[in-house]
Amino acid sequence: MNDPRMIKIFDTTLRDGEQSPGASMNTQEKCEIAKMLVELGVDVIEAGFPIASEGDFQAVKLIADSVQGATICGLARCRDKDIDRAAEALKNAGSARIHVFLATSAIHREFKLRMDKDEIIKRAVASIQQAKGYFDDIEFSPEDASRTEPEFLCDVVEAAIDAGATTINIPDTVGYTVPEKYAQTVHLLKTRVKNIDQAVISVHCHDDLGLAVANSLAAVQAGAGQIECTINGIGERAGNCSLEEVVMAMRTRQDYFKVDTRIQSNLLVRASRMVSNITGLEVQRNKAIVGRNAFAHESGIHQDGMLKNANTYEIMRPEDVGFTQTDLVLGKHSGRAALKNRVQSLGYHLTDDQLQSVFLHFKTLADKKKEIYDSDIASLIEQVMHSVASPLWTWVGYTMNSPEGEIPNSKVVIKRGEEQYETIVPAKDGPLNAIFFAIEELTEIPVVCNEYRVHSVSTGKDAQAESTVVVEHENEIYRGRGVSTDTLEASAISFLNAINQIAYRKANPPKKNKLETKIATKAV
Numbered sequence: 001m002n003d004p005r006m007i008k009i010f011d012t013t014l015r016d017g018e019q020s021p022g023a024s025m026n027t028q029e030k031c032e033i034a035k036m037l038v039e040l041g042v043d044v045i046e047a048g049f050p051i052a053s054e055g056d057f058q059a060v061k062l063i064a065d066s067v068q069g070a071t072i073c074g075l076a077r078c079r080d081k082d083i084d085r086a087a088e089a090l091k092n093a094g095s096a097r098i099h100v101f102l103a104t105s106a107i108h109r110e111f112k113l114r115m116d117k118d119e120i121i122k123r124a125v126a127s128i129q130q131a132k133g134y135f136d137d138i139e140f141s142p143e144d145a146s147r148t149e150p151e152f153l154c155d156v157v158e159a160a161i162d163a164g165a166t167t168i169n170i171p172d173t174v175g176y177t178v179p180e181k182y183a184q185t186v187h188l189l190k191t192r193v194k195n196i197d198q199a200v201i202s203v204h205c206h207d208d209l210g211l212a213v214a215n216s217l218a219a220v221q222a223g224a225g226q227i228e229c230t231i232n233g234i235g236e237r238a239g240n241c242s243l244e245e246v247v248m249a250m251r252t253r254q255d256y257f258k259v260d261t262r263i264q265s266n267l268l269v270r271a272s273r274m275v276s277n278i279t280g281l282e283v284q285r286n287k288a289i290v291g292r293n294a295f296a297h298e299s300g301i302h303q304d305g306m307l308k309n310a311n312t313y314e315i316m317r318p319e320d321v322g323f324t325q326t327d328l329v330l331g332k333h334s335g336r337a338a339l340k341n342r343v344q345s346l347g348y349h350l351t352d353d354q355l356q357s358v359f360l361h362f363k364t365l366a367d368k369k370k371e372i373y374d375s376d377i378a379s380l381i382e383q384v385m386h387s388v389a390s391p392l393w394t395w396v397g398y399t400m401n402s403p404e405g406e407i408p409n410s411k412v413v414i415k416r417g418e419e420q421y422e423t424i425v426p427a428k429d430g431p432l433n434a435i436f437f438a439i440e441e442l443t444e445i446p447v448v449c450n451e452y453r454v455h456s457v458s459t460g461k462d463a464q465a466e467s468t469v470v471v472e473h474e475n476e477i478y479r480g481r482g483v484s485t486d487t488l489e490a491s492a493i494s495f496l497n498a499i500n501q502i503a504y505r506k507a508n509p510p511k512k513n514k515l516e517t518k519i520a521t522k523a524v
């Protein structure tokens with residue numbers, strides 16, 4: 001068999017993926033994910049949209065400054081300031097790419113941009129030329145390409161390549177296309193655009209009709225050379241093409257597709273868990289490739305077949321994607337070195353202080369829980385990574401009282417430095433509400449709780465609960481994490497963590513960048 005054609009994997013977990021409602025990540029978390037993506041073998045990391053906010057700029061900059069081994073890409077609209085800002089964030093990258101985009105479909109031209117076809121081409125060309133002044137590697141996306149008139153799409157693409165674009169991305173922005181149509185578009189570009197051989201054709205599919213992976217595969221068969229995707233398929237609305245699914249489809253059916261990627265597939269489960277832990281977006285149990293049930297055989301007939309020969313019911317081996325036989329790892333007698341080792345093999349890079357903090361939490365947990373699983377450790381790491389380094393307030397504990405015939409109440413105790421603060425509040429709307437209220441009262445930081453989630457981290461009666469809260473204070477959003485074997489305590493810790501972030505932000509307000517415009521990326 002001839003060598004398979006290599007397809008580039010462009011990961012946009014940190015940009016389009018972050019546009020999933022509730023999935024925002026802080027700079028340090030983005031950096032952790034970027035390092036993991038390099039190990040995974042992705043070719044391009046779209047690290048963010050630098051003009052969107054100071055936080056986005058800093059994250060792209062930190063990744064460009066410190067992550068080697070993949071091309072680091074920043075997104076920009078076809079506007080001078082966007083492109084300058086992206087270039088500034090990317091200037092220290094070993095290999096940098098600016099990704100400029102401009103909508104081309106009739107509906108976007110008329111209602112969003114109010115520009116005609118000539119103006120669109122002129123603007124795209126000028127922006128590509130401006131970006132080209134900074135780097136050689138420039139990607140151009142005609143946004144909503146799949147709903148753009150085919151003739152006009154060809155004209156835009158030809159002009160973009162003439163202006164210096166080295167990758168032409170064909171976004172199915174609204175998840176409208178179907179495999180055959182999308183493949184025809186790629187075929188059209190390959191046959192009608194005379195300079196198309198000077199650029200790589202890329203595909204970027206959204207999953208509104210559940211077709212993102214199928215559409216991407218069809219485009220690859222028609223000659224596309226790059227797939228844009230995200231870990232766990234997270235992204236705007238229904239999400240993007242899922243990296244693990246599209247990669248494993250191409251690898252498992254290499255006999256058919258005759259293509260491959262540089263992805264180390266045995267790291268897929270680790271990558272999936274890290275992104276899920278960091279974003280708080282759970283992976284559905286039956287999700288292909290990385291879901292907990294992806295390799296679980298329930299029916300007796302299947303189990304029997306599996307025991308006789310795994311190929312009867314398995315087209316991939318669990319270990320090919322990184323499932324291990326058991327993830328039972330540590331216990332009460334495990335030391336710091338064993339923990340450090342485990343943290344590293346889970347893909348995290350912690351500072352000494354963070355490791356020490358995880359170790360202290362681990363020891364407390366080991367006193368309560370006999371068997372500590374990878375998922376328990378990942379939760380502790382996430383809690384530490386989500387906490388400010390020196391929190392103003394620390395959690396002490398709570399007690400619930402239910403005097404006969406009276407409304408129950410909660411007593412909450414927290415510390416500021418060495419000083420202890422406590423309050424007792426009636427729990428007429430339940431204990432959780434009372435604990436959150438008590439924390440607001442003691443810290444004098446009122447918030448609106450936009451989201452509250454709690455789930456079990458591992459199995460068994462002594463399983464830890466992990467809680468995530470998203471709160472709003474003075475128009476800013478903060479996310480807190482907490483884990484404990486006690487569900488109410490996990491919730492309280494997550495709430496207090498979010499409050500500590502607010503306190504930290506008040507004490508250290510971020511420097512405002514003059515150019516900073518909060519762009520509603522949802523409109524992108």
Ligand code: KIV
Pocket residue numbers: 016101141143144169171172173174204206524
């Ligand atoms: O979906 C889309 O069109 C995008 C572009 C910015 C590439 O995300």
Ligand code: ZN
Pocket residue numbers: 016171173204206236
């Ligand atoms: Zn997109």
